[in-house]
Amino acid sequence: MSAPHQGRQSPSPQNQTDEQQAPLASGKTPAQFRQESMDKAQRGAQGLESNPKHPLEDIEARKFSKGPGNKSSQLYDE
Template identity: 45%
Template sequence: MSAPNPGRQSPDPERQSGAQQRDPVSAGKTLPEFRGEPRHSQVESEDTKNTKLESNPVHRLEEIEAKKYQK
């Protein structure tokens, strides 16, 4: 099965939906009670940086390798 015009498989511009015509990204049809707080991801990111991430974690084999080369 092939398209009537090669390389032209999307609808004509006048028949395209808004998403195909590059509408701005939006919340869509999500109900307000299901939408997250606007700054939720920023707050979570800051929380993760401050509590869960080390700036330079020690590799689990680093101590074992260091012992091999000690005298």
């Protein structure tokens, strides 16, 4: 082994840990867990609205509505 930075190579297979020798994960869910995952996702989304109302939406609507509490609308009525 001739490397510019000695000690940065992987250890020989005899000296590797089990994690280093194991094959890389594919990132796919095994079939035995796939249906369970889909069921959990569907149950979690059951009570959700498609377009939920923002918590401050009512407050903002009241700020810009004309009414008895808004004195600026009464300036031009006189």
